[in-house]
Amino acid sequence: MARSNDEVAALLQEYADLISLTGGDAFKARVYEKAARALGAHPVDVSTLDVDQLKEIPNVGRSIAEKVVEYFSTGRIAAVEELRERVPAGVRQLTAIPTLGPKKALVLHRELGISTVDELEDAIAQERLRDLKGFGPRTEAKILHGIRLLRSFGDRxxxxxxxxxxxxxxxxxxxxxxxxxxxxxxxxxxxxxxxxxxxxxxxxxxxxxxxxxxxxxxxxxxxxxxxxxxxxxxxxxxxxxxxxxxPPDAWGAAMQYFTGSKAHNIRVRELAVRQKLKLSEYGLFDVESGVRIVSETEEEVYARLGLPWIPPPLREDRGEIEAGLRGELPALLQESDLRGDLHTHTDLTDGLAPLEEMAAAAAARGHAYYAVTDHGPDMAMQRMTAERMLAQRARLRALEGTYGGMRLLHGVELNIGPDGEVDWPAEFLADFDVCVASVHSHFDQDRATMTRRLIRACENPHVHIIGHPTTRLIGRRHGVDADLDAVFEACARTGTALEINSHPDRLDLRDEDIVRARRHGVRFAVDSDAHAVTHLANLRFGVGMAQRGWLTADDVVNAWPLSRLRRFLDKGRARTAD
Missing domain, CATH: 3.30.460.10 (Beta Polymerase, domain 2)
Structure with a gap:
């Protein structure tokens, strides 16, 4: 994706926020938010497009297209600059707090003169917010949670x-x-x-x-x-x-030295010391003679220490040294192992591209199968109905065979309600090829309630995959509070896979959770959750997380041939029959 797309998308998103901050039309703000998403995900560098070409992008009208051209011509957008002058810089700083919306940030600045995160934290400690309408103890707790989240992300x-x-x-x-x-x-x-x-x-x-x-x-x-x-x-x-x-002849030693975590490198150097060797970025040396023994490749460095080459995602001192010494390092999942994608969206709901474009792009990536999983009706903003979903299915079936040997699967992303129920009755769900179920609301339920909610979804015989299982958004929202080991046990018991959502701001499950879930015998699906053609490439990030979780191709259902995947998906029907 072109970096210029990201730049103008961020600027238009800022404009949408500024419209909200200044009391502007909420519909107009939403229009600019949609345009920002569309431009950020567009597969072509938008700096090379003129107004008419930009207007062909979904959700981009003439006014927005002209602003984009203005930005790439002058380096600024006058309308954005004008609104920036009307909003104090301190308010814009406060909106960086994930749990604090623009309107509340403006109230805090106008009523209490708060312009920094530190000032806000002090005001909460002094209970000064409680005299403001809409700011009670619960709001204070949410804001403090957002401040901790913001600081934990830091400059990363x-x-x-x-x-x-x-x-x-x-x-x-x-x-x-x-x-x-x-x-x-x-x-x-x-x-x-x-x-x-x-x-x-x-x-x-x-x-x-x-x-x-x-x-x-x-x-x-x-x-x-x-x-x-x-x-x-x-x-x-x-x-x-x-x-x-x-120096070129020190390449392998340097790559080993500058790749591993501090803890991993300490363990490797300890192995060297026990063998009267010294390891640095320039090579592995004999301590007594000072002679360099090996340095040109990482494989040589590890082999001289009695280890196989350790894949970089494992170099965290989480047992990889011991596994290497025992000859038990796993053959990690590779992106080339993935045969398909089981969680994607089209413009029927909140995606940005039509079914045909998404399927063609998936086929171009070499997928053997590809699932379209637009949202069910419980996500009311998506306006899904049974009729619209069945029409999509008919359209998808008609396209079968259009994309070479790639098979098209009709699926749905169901919403896991507060009590664990999902959209649509069992008889309607039975006709989908694959059902992904995800939590999209009520994130603050207590631990016991959230655990029961997720387990109930796992026990639904029509649910094949739990999507983005903890719902986290990196730097913006922590994962839900649930007994994950109980959820992992339920997944293993019911044969429900857990998703590793590849979107960079999710990467959910985390690597630590993947390791724990695998010990329970859980299977996984590495999916893109693509809402645009460019998002399909995000699978590389999910694979990286899977590798950090020590997964092999056998652990991941969409690394399996279609025949084996279909047997896995048919388990839901078998459970219904039982």
Missing amino acids: VLIDVALELAEDIVVALSRVPGCERCAYAGSLRRARETIGDVDILAAATEPGPVMRAFTALPDVREVVAGGDKKTSVRTAQGLQVDLRVV
Whole structure:
């Protein structure tokens, strides 16, 4: 996805927020929110489009198209600048708190003069909010929860933002004469869900040209520190990027050294010390003689220490060293193992592209099967009816065979209600190929109630997959409070798979939860939850999370051949018969 799409999408989303803050038309704000989503997910770089071409994008009218062209022509949108001047900067800062809406932020500023997160926290401690209409103890608790969430995220960014930047840098530096190799390392290579600093490694005999090319990159806004071995910069996105240049013959040792977590690297160095060796970014050395033994590849470094090569997502000191010494490291799931996608949306509900475009894009990715799972009627804003869903099914069946050998599956994303019930009666659900059930509301239920709610959904014989199981939004919403081990046990007992939602702001289940669920015998589905063509590529992030959870292809139902998947999906009908 083009970065310019993200830039203008963020600006239009800000405009929508500013409209709300200034008491503007709620419908107009919603129009700009929809346009922001559409532009951010558009597969073509929108900076290359004119007004008429932009108008062809769903939810983008002439006025919005003209603002987009204005931004790429001048670097600003006058209407946004005008509204920014009407809203105090402090109010905009408060809206960064996930649980605080723009209207409440404006009230806090006008009535109490609050302009910073620290001031708000102090005001809550002094119970000053309670004299304001609509601000009681429960609201205070929610705001404090949002402040903790905001601070826990800190200066980190989601993995997709960091990865796009890192890949651009690697491509640019790889073109520099004398740069023999270049790759990203660190937490990004380990597929962490959020990234603080981006680590780039390059191999070159002469580091100077690589360093100069690095600091001259278009995204660089500040050189934090410079040198022949390491240079740190800050980018336009606010990310710090560290570049290290090592001799070509030290590449493997450097990649090992700068990829693993601190805990993993300590364990590896302990293995080296016990063998009277010393490990650094330049190689594995004999302590007594100082002779370098191996350094060119990671495989050589690990092998000399008695270990197989350890995949980067496992390098967290969570048992990978012991498993490696025993020869029991798993053959981790690869993106190429996935044969299909079982959770996607079209413009029938809240997706941005029609069924045909989504299916064609899925086929282009080489999928053997592809499920469309638009929302059921309990998501009232989507205006779903049985008639509309059956019409989609007929349309999908008519398209069968259109996309080469890819099979089309008709599914639904059901809403798990507060009591665990789902949309539509059993007789209607029985005719879907696949049913994903997800929690979309009532996130603050107590632990016992939420646990019963999820288990009841698992026990529904027509539910095949629990979608985004904890409902978390990284940096914006913590997962629900539930006894996950009880839910995992119910999934294993009923043969219900748990989703690893690949959207970068969800990545739900978390890696720690995946490890626990696998021990219960749970199966998983790595899905994109795509709402646009570009979102289908998010599967790479779900695979990274699955790898961090030690999953193999056998653990993931959409890595199975269609015949085996159908047997899994037919279990629901078997349970109904029982």
